[in-house]
Amino acid sequence: MMSGHGLMWSNMYDPEKPRVRRRIDWRRIRSLFSPYWKQQSLVFIIIVFSAIVGLVPGYMTARIIDSALPHHSFHELTVDVGFILAAAVISMALGVAQGYFNSMVGEGIMRDLRTSLVSHLHRMPLSFFTATKTGEIMNRVSSDVDNVDGVVTGTLTTIVTNIVMISTTLIAMLIWNWRLALISTIVVPFMVLPLGPVGRKMYDVRKRTREQRDRIESITQETLSISGITLIKSFVREAYERSRFYKVGTELMDLEIRLAMIGRWFIASVTAMVVVGPAIVWLGGGWLALQGALDVGVIVAFIGYIQGRLYGPAAALVGIQVQIVSALAVFERIFDYLDMKTERYDVPGAIHLGEVRGDIAFKNVSFTYEGREQILQGISFSIPAGKVAAFVGPSGAGKTTITQLLPRFYNISEGQICVDGHDIATVGLESLRENIGIVTQETYLFHDSIIANLRYSRPDATLEQIHEASRAANIHDFIETLPQGYDTIVGERGHKLSGGERQRLAIARVLLKNPRILILDEATSALDSENEAAIQSALERLMRGRTSLVIAHRLSTVVNADTIFVVDGGRIVESGSHEELLARNGVYARLYRTQFRERIPT
Numbered sequence: 001m002m003s004g005h006g007l008m009w010s011n012m013y014d015p016e017k018p019r020v021r022r023r024i025d026w027r028r029i030r031s032l033f034s035p036y037w038k039q040q041s042l043v044f045i046i047i048v049f050s051a052i053v054g055l056v057p058g059y060m061t062a063r064i065i066d067s068a069l070p071h072h073s074f075h076e077l078t079v080d081v082g083f084i085l086a087a088a089v090i091s092m093a094l095g096v097a098q099g100y101f102n103s104m105v106g107e108g109i110m111r112d113l114r115t116s117l118v119s120h121l122h123r124m125p126l127s128f129f130t131a132t133k134t135g136e137i138m139n140r141v142s143s144d145v146d147n148v149d150g151v152v153t154g155t156l157t158t159i160v161t162n163i164v165m166i167s168t169t170l171i172a173m174l175i176w177n178w179r180l181a182l183i184s185t186i187v188v189p190f191m192v193l194p195l196g197p198v199g200r201k202m203y204d205v206r207k208r209t210r211e212q213r214d215r216i217e218s219i220t221q222e223t224l225s226i227s228g229i230t231l232i233k234s235f236v237r238e239a240y241e242r243s244r245f246y247k248v249g250t251e252l253m254d255l256e257i258r259l260a261m262i263g264r265w266f267i268a269s270v271t272a273m274v275v276v277g278p279a280i281v282w283l284g285g286g287w288l289a290l291q292g293a294l295d296v297g298v299i300v301a302f303i304g305y306i307q308g309r310l311y312g313p314a315a316a317l318v319g320i321q322v323q324i325v326s327a328l329a330v331f332e333r334i335f336d337y338l339d340m341k342t343e344r345y346d347v348p349g350a351i352h353l354g355e356v357r358g359d360i361a362f363k364n365v366s367f368t369y370e371g372r373e374q375i376l377q378g379i380s381f382s383i384p385a386g387k388v389a390a391f392v393g394p395s396g397a398g399k400t401t402i403t404q405l406l407p408r409f410y411n412i413s414e415g416q417i418c419v420d421g422h423d424i425a426t427v428g429l430e431s432l433r434e435n436i437g438i439v440t441q442e443t444y445l446f447h448d449s450i451i452a453n454l455r456y457s458r459p460d461a462t463l464e465q466i467h468e469a470s471r472a473a474n475i476h477d478f479i480e481t482l483p484q485g486y487d488t489i490v491g492e493r494g495h496k497l498s499g500g501e502r503q504r505l506a507i508a509r510v511l512l513k514n515p516r517i518l519i520l521d522e523a524t525s526a527l528d529s530e531n532e533a534a535i536q537s538a539l540e541r542l543m544r545g546r547t548s549l550v551i552a553h554r555l556s557t558v559v560n561a562d563t564i565f566v567v568d569g570g571r572i573v574e575s576g577s578h579e580e581l582l583a584r585n586g587v588y589a590r591l592y593r594t595q596f597r598e599r600i601p602t
């Protein structure tokens with residue numbers, strides 16, 4: 001429906017809904033990284049470098065204890081300390097550089113994904129948007145893409161960093177003193193393995209927390225939108241909204257508390273490890289030292305290594321598999337969207353229309369919205385170029401649907417629609433739509449200046465052309481009275497303007513586009529007579545010389561139309577001029593008496 005759809009609460013996508021498990025598409029994920037392979041390689045090189053530089057302080061500590069101090073050499077001491085300080089400075093610099101390149105990769109991939117996602121969505125058929133909750137679409141574009149950054153600069157980098165740190169440390173320790181290395185590492189599995197289930201649990205809860213936050217965000221967005229807040233106020237549902245919000249808030253609170261408690265356990269076990277590990281190293285290392293097989297400095301250095309570079313990273317890698325799989329699931333969610341079928345823009349051998357004359361013919365057209373019973377059946381009519389066709393009939397008869405088929409917003413299941421004798425199914429979609437202008441009851445304006453909204457239909461329009469169009473649309477004088485004139489910001493969806501003003505802006509916008517074919521959905525709501533007259537004369541100017549399909553609600557439009565088509569139950573039941581139809585004394589005559597009579601002709 002083009003007009004008047006009310007706002008409905010959506011419940012977001014269901015996080016409990018089992019997602020089909022698929023194999024991770026590595027090649028596709030890799031292809032996202034490929035434009036950034038240089039930066040990504042730099043990140044890996046820096047990680048390796050940092051890990052090696054990080055070994056220096058420990059080694060130097062051992063030298064201080066085992067050589068500089070026993071030899072009473074202050075010179076040696078300063079050299080050793082100098083190395084430690086240099087290592088710190090280099091580490092710092094490497095950290096900054098890594099952050100920089102990391103951001104370049106993460107942000108770059110996000111930009112690419114966001115752009116392709118949004119542009120893919122722009123090419124989705126209308127039916128997708130009527131069938132999908134806005135909240136879900138928004139979520140995909142914002143949080144899912146944001147999560148990609150977390151995966152790229154967070155999860156993946158952390159995993160690589162930890163693995164590299166553990167391996168460099170292990171190698172260094174083995175080379176340095178393999179016996180003490182074995183003693184130091186022997187406890188690691190015993191301490192890390194029990195953390196596995198805890199890590200997974202934590203991961204689960206964290207995921208649910210995130211989903212709960214999404215839910216809260218979606219409710220907030222919906223209720224705080226202009227339409228949402230209007231709905232709340234008009235139905236006096238503030239108290240209900242409060243309790244609904246309180247409920248989801250409580251669920252989030254419970255999850256957060258659970259998360260904090262699991263986190264405590266985690267910290268407690270890591271703390272224990274940090275105490276027990278060194279004790280064991282002291283025991284084993286001390287025994288070796290008593291045998292004279294080892295210097296004390298080495299024990300001190302090893303303890304530094306295991307505390308800073310072994311246990312921590314090992315604990316961080318707990319449940320790594322779950323982490324990787326679910327981190328990459330972020331990509332999968334986005335790929336799912338990118339794989340949805342878009343509208344067919346260019347059928348093979350599509351004809352580029354250019355500017356049409358505007359002859360329109362519907363030949364035996366039938367149409368069904370997905371998952372609904374047949375809406376239109378055997379619709380046939382033709383409108384010669386430049387003529388005005390009025391569509392009348394009860395609400396729900398299918399008038400809007402008929403007009404939406406012409407720009408191929410939906411594809412027909414049977415029959416043929418022709419423009420200048422070309423079947424629209426075989427022409428380039430953009431060239432078709434360039435020939436059609438649409439003015440609906442619900443005028444949509446972007447939150448931008450008036451002039452930007454007008455230029456939307458024709459980016460290269462000169463100021464003169466814009467003024468001319470606005471004059472023809474009877475809106476120029478009004479715009480001039482605004483303090484900022486054409487630079488006035490219209491407010492979200494044009495809420496700062498009255499309905500009549502918005503409509504006249506919409507008319508000016510289509511006038512600028514100057515299409516050969518016009519689809520017009522007349523407003524059902526009565527405006528004050530001044531506005532009504534202004535719009536009426538603007539519309540007359542707009543229709544002049546164009547083939548117009550008007551969903552008519554005003555008597556004057558109907559009377560002046562070249563042909564009137566009476567639509568009822570998805571069929572055209574009568575057609576002809578006003579007089580002809582009145583004389584027939586059928587559906588139209590009845591409609592005329594009930595629907596149009598009491599409207600004041602302008």
Ligand code: ADP
Binds near residue numbers: 001393398400
């Ligand atoms: P009219 O413009 O004559 O009031 P419409 O063309 O808007 O009628 O609607 C015709 C029928 O199609 C109605 O029954 C309506 O519920 C249905 N309909 C309209 N839009 C959609 C849609 N996007 N999806 C499913 N059904 C729709």
